[in-house]
Amino acid sequence: MFQLDPNASEPLVAQIVNGLTRCIRSRQWRPGSRAQSIREFARVQGISTSTVVEAYDRLVAAGLLTARRGAGFFVAEAGRADSRPPAQSRMDASAISTDWLLRDIYEQREGDIYAGCGWLPESWHDLEAVSKAMRHLALHPQGSIRYGHPKGFEPLRQQLTRQLADLEVEAPPAQILLTLGASQALDLIVRRLTQPGDTVFVDDPGYSNLLSALRLRGLNLVGVPMTPTGPDAAVLEALLEQHRPQLYLTNTQLHNPTGASYSAAAAFKVLRLAERHDFLVVEDNVSADLVPGRAFTLAGADQLKRVIYVGSFSKSIAPGLRVGFVAAEPGLLDELVYHKLVSGMSTPVINERLVHSISLEGHVRKHLEHLRNRLAKAQERTCRRLENAQFKLFFEPGAGMFVWARPADPSVDTQALAQAALARDILLAPGHLFRPDQAPSPWLRFNVAHCDNDRLFTFIEAASTARP
Amino acid sequence: MFQLDPNASEPLVAQIVNGLTRCIRSRQWRPGSRAQSIREFARVQGISTSTVVEAYDRLVAAGLLTARRGAGFFVAEAGRADSRPPAQSRMDASAISTDWLLRDIYEQREGDIYAGCGWLPESWHDLEAVSKAMRHLALHPQGSIRYGHPKGFEPLRQQLTRQLADLEVEAPPAQILLTLGASQALDLIVRRLTQPGDTVFVDDPGYSNLLSALRLRGLNLVGVPMTPTGPDAAVLEALLEQHRPQLYLTNTQLHNPTGASYSAAAAFKVLRLAERHDFLVVEDNVSADLVPGRAFTLAGADQLKRVIYVGSFSKSIAPGLRVGFVAAEPGLLDELVYHKLVSGMSTPVINERLVHSISLEGHVRKHLEHLRNRLAKAQERTCRRLENAQFKLFFEPGAGMFVWARPADPSVDTQALAQAALARDILLAPGHLFRPDQAPSPWLRFNVAHCDNDRLFTFIEAASTARP
Numbered sequence: 001m002f003q004l005d006p007n008a009s010e011p012l013v014a015q016i017v018n019g020l021t022r023c024i025r026s027r028q029w030r031p032g033s034r035a036q037s038i039r040e041f042a043r044v045q046g047i048s049t050s051t052v053v054e055a056y057d058r059l060v061a062a063g064l065l066t067a068r069r070g071a072g073f074f075v076a077e078a079g080r081a082d083s084r085p086p087a088q089s090r091m092d093a094s095a096i097s098t099d100w101l102l103r104d105i106y107e108q109r110e111g112d113i114y115a116g117c118g119w120l121p122e123s124w125h126d127l128e129a130v131s132k133a134m135r136h137l138a139l140h141p142q143g144s145i146r147y148g149h150p151k152g153f154e155p156l157r158q159q160l161t162r163q164l165a166d167l168e169v170e171a172p173p174a175q176i177l178l179t180l181g182a183s184q185a186l187d188l189i190v191r192r193l194t195q196p197g198d199t200v201f202v203d204d205p206g207y208s209n210l211l212s213a214l215r216l217r218g219l220n221l222v223g224v225p226m227t228p229t230g231p232d233a234a235v236l237e238a239l240l241e242q243h244r245p246q247l248y249l250t251n252t253q254l255h256n257p258t259g260a261s262y263s264a265a266a267a268f269k270v271l272r273l274a275e276r277h278d279f280l281v282v283e284d285n286v287s288a289d290l291v292p293g294r295a296f297t298l299a300g301a302d303q304l305k306r307v308i309y310v311g312s313f314s315k316s317i318a319p320g321l322r323v324g325f326v327a328a329e330p331g332l333l334d335e336l337v338y339h340k341l342v343s344g345m346s347t348p349v350i351n352e353r354l355v356h357s358i359s360l361e362g363h364v365r366k367h368l369e370h371l372r373n374r375l376a377k378a379q380e381r382t383c384r385r386l387e388n389a390q391f392k393l394f395f396e397p398g399a400g401m402f403v404w405a406r407p408a409d410p411s412v413d414t415q416a417l418a419q420a421a422l423a424r425d426i427l428l429a430p431g432h433l434f435r436p437d438q439a440p441s442p443w444l445r446f447n448v449a450h451c452d453n454d455r456l457f458t459f460i461e462a463a464s465t466a467r468p
Numbered sequence: 469m470f471q472l473d474p475n476a477s478e479p480l481v482a483q484i485v486n487g488l489t490r491c492i493r494s495r496q497w498r499p500g501s502r503a504q505s506i507r508e509f510a511r512v513q514g515i516s517t518s519t520v521v522e523a524y525d526r527l528v529a530a531g532l533l534t535a536r537r538g539a540g541f542f543v544a545e546a547g548r549a550d551s552r553p554p555a556q557s558r559m560d561a562s563a564i565s566t567d568w569l570l571r572d573i574y575e576q577r578e579g580d581i582y583a584g585c586g587w588l589p590e591s592w593h594d595l596e597a598v599s600k601a602m603r604h605l606a607l608h609p610q611g612s613i614r615y616g617h618p619k620g621f622e623p624l625r626q627q628l629t630r631q632l633a634d635l636e637v638e639a640p641p642a643q644i645l646l647t648l649g650a651s652q653a654l655d656l657i658v659r660r661l662t663q664p665g666d667t668v669f670v671d672d673p674g675y676s677n678l679l680s681a682l683r684l685r686g687l688n689l690v691g692v693p694m695t696p697t698g699p700d701a702a703v704l705e706a707l708l709e710q711h712r713p714q715l716y717l718t719n720t721q722l723h724n725p726t727g728a729s730y731s732a733a734a735a736f737k738v739l740r741l742a743e744r745h746d747f748l749v750v751e752d753n754v755s756a757d758l759v760p761g762r763a764f765t766l767a768g769a770d771q772l773k774r775v776i777y778v779g780s781f782s783k784s785i786a787p788g789l790r791v792g793f794v795a796a797e798p799g800l801l802d803e804l805v806y807h808k809l810v811s812g813m814s815t816p817v818i819n820e821r822l823v824h825s826i827s828l829e830g831h832v833r834k835h836l837e838h839l840r841n842r843l844a845k846a847q848e849r850t851c852r853r854l855e856n857a858q859f860k861l862f863f864e865p866g867a868g869m870f871v872w873a874r875p876a877d878p879s880v881d882t883q884a885l886a887q888a889a890l891a892r893d894i895l896l897a898p899g900h901l902f903r904p905d906q907a908p909s910p911w912l913r914f915n916v917a918h919c920d921n922d923r924l925f926t927f928i929e930a931a932s933t934a935r936p
Contacts, residue, residue, distance in 0.1 A: 053830075054830050125613055130613055131606045134609065141598055144788055146787060146788045180815075181813055183812045183813045209809070212810045216810055318613030320614045320816060320817050320818065322814075338684075339684070342651075345649055347790070349788050350788065350819065350822075351819070354818075361525075362522050362524070362526040
């Protein structure tokens with residue numbers, strides 16, 4: 001038996017829980033045997049029964065003790081209490097398929113280099129702001145644990161109305177729907193506006209997760225080539241002679257994966273073609289907060305007539321909170337609300353209140369300024385190191401997370417390169433992941449926030465000069 | 469101008485924000501005018517510029533001031549700063565369609581009676597436990613704001629493995645997928661396992677939100693009549709002579725809307741028919757935690773071969789956290805993971821950590837015991853009052869939230885009754901909402917946790933005896 005210390009900083013309940021956990025794990029208390037009764041335990045240790053009750057309750061919750069009505073507590077059978085998860089097996093390195101970014105890269109490990117991933121390091125976000133907002137919410141939790149409003153937490157939608165006004169998009173709170181990140185927004189739009197077999201236009205290269213979702217729905221994907229200033233309008237026009245898309249889903253600012261941003265001219269041409277050929281445009285602008293200065297948006301030009309606008313707090317606050325949104329004309333928005341409710345009910349209020357509370361803090365403006373500067377420096381550094389490693393750049397975005405680059409030798413197999421990297425715990429993102437048809441590509445996506453790493457560039461330099 | 473009080477308990481920043489908000493709203497500071505500079509404001513008030521910077525930042529975030537680079541701060545134009553949402557219009561009382569429960573009832577208002585709703589009052593949940601878990605998380609936020617593991621927070625899945633073992637379901641953490649409530653779990657299953665035009669069997673009456681989702685997917689719904697001890701096996705067998713369902717989606721314990729629970733015999737018959745006719749069974753057991761004593765589950769009998777098990781923390785902890793789960797055989801589970809990721813990425817870590825932290829607390833066991841007792845009493849009370857109001861009960865569940873009852877006069881139009889109730893701010897749930905084909909029904913669903921109300925029963929008594 002172990003000795004409790006009433007003067008220790010560790011509370012008595014925790015001392016009991018930890019002590020008994022050791023007794024059970026070391027089989028001093030044998031599986032299936034009856035545990036000391038609460039009353040007896042309290043008497044022997046000279047403590048109150050309520051302390052023991054709480055400790056036993058926790059041990060039951062942890063699966064180490066079981067309570068049998070009227071018979072007391074028993075040490076759980078070994079199998080159950082010791083059930084540890086099987087070791088997570090990393091996907092075989094040969095399986096760098098389109099699904100790879102999804103299935104593997106989320107299982108983040110210390111020491112791995114996430115040069116190809118699509119998010120910022122957690123330490124680049126303002127963790128203290130999140131923590132502060134949580135403490136505040138803990139003081140006023142009322143209203144947070146019931147179902148939220150179908151469209152999402154209203155004060156946050158009011159806040160978004162103001163943010164969108166800065167982008168010249170007029171969207172009252174009733175025309176904004178909060179979603180589980182931008183991904184759910186895109187999913188709801190695609191559910192509502194397409195049927196399997198329909199044709200949709202997408203960026204080529206484009207956002208890999210969206211392309212997977214569209215393929216999964218059985219849509220016919222037609223890629224519109226991206227240039228550093230937006231889609232190639234001449235090609236878009238030619239494609240529209242052959243196809244009648246329902247939608248064109250396009251990422252307008254700091255485009256994933258190339259870093260490209262629409263020029264005003266590109267935006268104007270796309271909108272004119274959308275009118276002439278009668279299709280809707282889904283403007284994915286999830287990196288809006290990373291754009292330095294004022295950006296031109298399709299939704300601002302069109303005022304949500306033909307454009308559906310999708311945004312997110314994943315870049316400005318944190319991806320793990322999973323708060324995104326869609327703004328659309330009222331009729332369509334109500335239909336998206338319905339699709340949201342039947343597929344997952346309301347989104348969690350807590351997350352939306354945290355985001356609201358953080359965005360009300362003046363500090364968020366300073367944090368974003370700092371983040372944009374940090375990314376600009378990382379862009380500069382990464383581009384120089386890629387050039388030193390004999391890589392060609394698609395262009396230099398100068399902002400945002402992404403750089404699109406390829407080995408000077410266009411015959412290098414980037415899929416094989418990524419496989420070789422994975423064996424060294426370096427996660428690269430080969431270009432075929434971002435192609436609508438998953439065709440081979442000499443390009444790779446780099447995330448500059450994860451590229452300040454000598455081991456990465458040692459590998460890249462060796463690889464880009466070696467002959468296969 | 470207003471006077472700051474350095475000795476007040478309200479921090480200086482808040483005093484400035486509140487004071488200037490009043491100045492701006494009262495138009496003492498006129499829209500479009502230049503605001504006092506930070507330096508000047510600080511000098512006049514005799515406070516540090518950093519205090520003023522923080523206050524101005526918050527006013528910018530709130531849309532009351534705008535910052536123009538190099539030119540200082542300006543009072544926002546009236547339209548933007550005053551943009552209030554349009555008053556929420558309650559749906560017209562004539563529109564009690566299947567969508568009504570979804571679209572309207574979430575917009576909860578003080579004073580309304582939610583006799584027909586599907587959730588517990590927020591005050592019946594352990595708000596203090598949520599608050600405590602939030603405070604704890606605020607101290608250790610690391611790892612909470614990045615994307616979570618594709619299958620969800622691993623310690624919570626380990627915890628679920630132990631909970632499921634208590635239901636005799638053997639499901640290692642790798643076979644459990646956390647979802648945005650049970651709704652997302654059901655949605656992913658339906659996406660993966662059905663195509664538009666397929667036939668699926670459902671409970672009749674059944675869970676209205678699920679029925680809406682299935683209709684939206686273009687599925688052919690065949691209802692299996694529920695009895696107080698589970699589905700009518702003879703009818704199920706007869707229906708299987710005519711139809712080949714992909715799935716049978718059924719709510720096995722404290723069934724929504726009738727309160728029925730499967731007997732062991734009903735479970736055995738359903739499983740035998742599933743084997744013989746080769747269909748999968750989706751066991752929706754979201755009320756498992758409200759079942760007093762040990763319950764029989766399909767998944768426990770079948771060990772996840774033909775059964776897919778769906779659960780939730782909405783009843784035991786809180787619906788607003790939106791944490792549910794699905795347990796399935798490994799191959800299918802991996803496919804559900806993929807559908808989850810492409811349609812919405814990972815689920816938010818914060819919510820899953822809160823649920824985990826609350827379920828580790830021994831107190832959750834006591835809370836559930838208290839909740840079950842409270843519901844049992846509310847069941848008894850509601851059943852007696854319904855009988856006094858000349859209502860017939862389908863049967864007395866004695867546990868859980870739901871009672872299924874109808875006016876003694878079967879010719880009463882329950883849809884009209886619900887419309888009349890809505891005009892008095894009483895939300896009833898007429899039976900057609902729970903029919904696969906939305907056919908008229910003499911029944912209504914009552915949620916006993918919302919029924920301890922004289923105004924409700926005054927209305928019901930008058931309505932059930934009045935002739936239309």
